[in-house]
Amino acid sequence: MTTTTTPDRLDRAVLTLAGVLVLGALAPLLDSTIVNVAIHTLGTELRTGVSTVQWVSTAYLLSLATAIPITGWSANRVGAKRIWIVALALFLAGSMLCGVAWNIESLIAFRVIQGLGGGLMLPILQTLLFRAAGRERMGRLMAVVTLPALIGPILGPVIGGLMIAHLDWRWIFYVNVPICLAAIALAVRVLKPDPQPTAAALDVTGLLLVSPALAGIIYGLTQVGTHGGFGHADVLLPIGLGIVLLIAFAVRRTDEPLIDLGLFRTRSFAASTTLLFLTGFALYGAMLLLPLFYQQARGESVVAAGLLLVPQGIGSLLARTAGGLTDRFGPRPVVFAGILLTVAGTIPFAFAGTAYWLLAVALVVRGAGLSAVSLSVMVGAFRDLEPRQIPDGSSTTRIMQQLGGAFGAATLAVVLQSNLVGHPTSTAYATSFWWAIAFTAVAAVPALFLPAVRR
Numbered sequence: 001m002t003t004t005t006t007p008d009r010l011d012r013a014v015l016t017l018a019g020v021l022v023l024g025a026l027a028p029l030l031d032s033t034i035v036n037v038a039i040h041t042l043g044t045e046l047r048t049g050v051s052t053v054q055w056v057s058t059a060y061l062l063s064l065a066t067a068i069p070i071t072g073w074s075a076n077r078v079g080a081k082r083i084w085i086v087a088l089a090l091f092l093a094g095s096m097l098c099g100v101a102w103n104i105e106s107l108i109a110f111r112v113i114q115g116l117g118g119g120l121m122l123p124i125l126q127t128l129l130f131r132a133a134g135r136e137r138m139g140r141l142m143a144v145v146t147l148p149a150l151i152g153p154i155l156g157p158v159i160g161g162l163m164i165a166h167l168d169w170r171w172i173f174y175v176n177v178p179i180c181l182a183a184i185a186l187a188v189r190v191l192k193p194d195p196q197p198t199a200a201a202l203d204v205t206g207l208l209l210v211s212p213a214l215a216g217i218i219y220g221l222t223q224v225g226t227h228g229g230f231g232h233a234d235v236l237l238p239i240g241l242g243i244v245l246l247i248a249f250a251v252r253r254t255d256e257p258l259i260d261l262g263l264f265r266t267r268s269f270a271a272s273t274t275l276l277f278l279t280g281f282a283l284y285g286a287m288l289l290l291p292l293f294y295q296q297a298r299g300e301s302v303v304a305a306g307l308l309l310v311p312q313g314i315g316s317l318l319a320r321t322a323g324g325l326t327d328r329f330g331p332r333p334v335v336f337a338g339i340l341l342t343v344a345g346t347i348p349f350a351f352a353g354t355a356y357w358l359l360a361v362a363l364v365v366r367g368a369g370l371s372a373v374s375l376s377v378m379v380g381a382f383r384d385l386e387p388r389q390i391p392d393g394s395s396t397t398r399i400m401q402q403l404g405g406a407f408g409a410a411t412l413a414v415v416l417q418s419n420l421v422g423h424p425t426s427t428a429y430a431t432s433f434w435w436a437i438a439f440t441a442v443a444a445v446p447a448l449f450l451p452a453v454r455r
Contacts, residue, residue, distance in 0.1 A: 014132050020190045021125045024088050024183035027176045028118035031095070032060070033156025034163070034172050037306070041164050048104045058222050059108045061406075063115025065218050066211040068398050069258055071123040072391035073202055079194025080131075080391075084124045085187050091117030092180035098173040123394035128191070130382055130390050158306035165303060206258030209249040216242030217403065224410035228417055260392040263385065268331075269393065271449035272381035273400045275335070278443040279373055280404020281411070286346065286436045288409045289416065289429065293349065297429045311360045315345070315367025331380035332450040334372055339447065341369025342440050350433040352426035373443070380450045412436060 035042075036057060043053035074083045094114030101107035163171050220239035224230055250261060264270045290312075294305035319338075326334045345366025348354045354362075378397065385393050415435050419428035 014129075016190060017132055018129060020183065020186040021084070021128060023179065023186065024084070025121060025125050027088075027091055027095075027179045027183070028114075028121055030156050030159065031114070031118075031173075031176055032057075034160035034175070035060070037156070037160030038164050038169060038172050041169055042104075042107070045169050046104045046107065052104055054222075054226075055108045056104075056111055058219065060111040060115040060118070061218055061222065062215045063112040064119035065214040065399075065402055067116045067119025068123060068214065068395055068402065069210040070202075070207060071120055071127075071398075072260075072393075072395040073258060074120070075124055075127050075391040075394075077202070080124050080128050081187070081191040081194045083120060084128065084191065085184055087117045087120035087124060088180050088184045088187065089117070090114070091121065092177065092184070093117075095173045095176035095180065099170040099177075123391075123398045126378075126382075126394040126397070127391045130394075131387060156306075158303065158310070161301075161303035161306050200256040203254060203256055203258040205252070206249055206254070209245045209252075210258060213242040213245035213249070214399065214402070216245070218406045221406040221410040225413040225417065229414050230410075259395055260389065263389060263393055263396060266384050267449055268380050268384045269382075271446045272331070272377050273397060274446040275373075275377045275443055275450075276381070276397055276400040277404035277407075278439065278446070279370075279377060280401050280406075281408030281436075281439040286408075286412070286433075288412055289432055289436060290349075292416075293429050293433075297352075297425050308356075308360070309363065311363035312367035312370075315364035315369075316371040318364070319368040319371035326376045326379045330450070331376040331383075332447060334376040335380070335447045335450060336444065338369045338372030338374075338376065339440060339444050341365050342373060343369075343437055345369055346433055346437050346440065350430045350437065352424075352430055377450075408439065411439075 039053055039056065042056055043049065046053070071083070091114055094110050094112075094117060097110035097113065098107055101110055159175075160172060163169075163175070216238040220235045220237070220242065223232070223234045223238075227235055230236070249258075264273070290309055291305045294300045294308050300308065345362045345364070345368075348358050348362040381397050382390065382393055412432055412435060416428060416432045419431045423431075
């Protein structure tokens with residue numbers, strides 16, 4: 001009797017590839033949350049004010065955003081394997097330089113190098129994996145590769161808090177070094193050689209429009225919290241300029257655009273990218289609220305707050321079966337179920353005085369819902385695209401996630417700040433969580449346009 005391998009099963013080569021790429025992606029995903037926890041300590045150690053030390057995070061975000069648009073072209077022109085290794089090398093170099101920074105200015109400059117590597121990395125990861133797995137196995141594959149994105153924000157605060165409490169601040173950057181070195185060595189050995197280049201010459205005009213546009217929008221959003229709302233010139237001018245540049249890119253005519261906007265004519269891709277923007281609101285916005293809730297409303301330390309968020313990571317792990325369900329039934333029903341779970345898991349935080357054990361259970365439910373939504377939406381984005389469209393699709397989905405997260409964090413920061421004035425802290429957080437619940441529920445609308453059954 002001979003045995004056959006079902007086409008739906010992920011073979012060992014694909015799983016090995018996924019493991020190698022996930023290891024590399026772990027570095028930037030952990031780094032961003034660890035550094036956020038350490039911002040206050042960095043300001044104290046480097047003797048600088050809050051407005052200056054915030055640029056440690058802002059410079060990284062802006063650099064990351066400017067690098068994303070070129071990833072689709074570079075994967076086709078230079079090769080996805082080569083760009084992946086270059087991205088890891090940039091992140092490694094940036095991490096080592098950050099660790100030896102001698103003042104705040106040098107640290108900010110070296111964070112830019114880190115951001116360039118991080119911006120290239122995640123879209124290239126998606127391109128490599130979707131090319132290897134094929135559209136019919138994307139759900140199970142996403143269950144593997146989205147683990148760092150879901151667990152990173154949960155473990156990052158814990159690791160960052162422990163490092164700040166027991167080690168020198170430089171170790172928050174040195175921790176990336178062994179991860180990047182191992183990821184580079186494995187990538188050289190495991191990743192297959194790149195095929196022949198297929199892309200035309202670089203659309204320089206498009207790059208000069210899209211990259212500054214994203215940087216302007218994200219910079220404007222980072223200033224929302226500083227100025228207490230969206231009405232300040234430091235917020236409106238960069239966001240407005242960024243929107244104008246994006247419109248200019250969209251209306252210009254060229255045979256080989258930097259990013260193919262024709263992808264949005266595919267209904268499932270358009271619906272999925274809209275959902276990615278909205279889930280950015282739900283994920284990153286609420287991730288801003290949750291650690292602050294435990295610290296300000298419940299009086300917990302940074303380390304304790306990080307530990308109290310661990311149940312959300314457990315919920316994310318429990319929802320890994322959503323990948324197989326998405327392959328079998330299509331993204332739409334899985335996304336709807338995930339939205340319901342996310343809403344149910346957030347509601348207990350909207351009531352003052354909820355018991356800790358109930359909040360822990362709610363975080364498990366919320367983590368499962370977010371995990372199901374995140375991986376199913378990504379499957380919906382790519383399942384109707386042709387192989388040649390995957391690099392552009394990877395760039396576009398990453399851009400939408402980045403913008404959604406920035407808008408969500410900025411909006412909920414304003415809601416929280418406005419409610420902290422003249423209201424008890426518990427009431428302010430309750431109101432903010434109701435806003436987060438509303439953002440999550442709105443995501444059900446574009447979910448109606450996702451595929452409902454397997455192709």
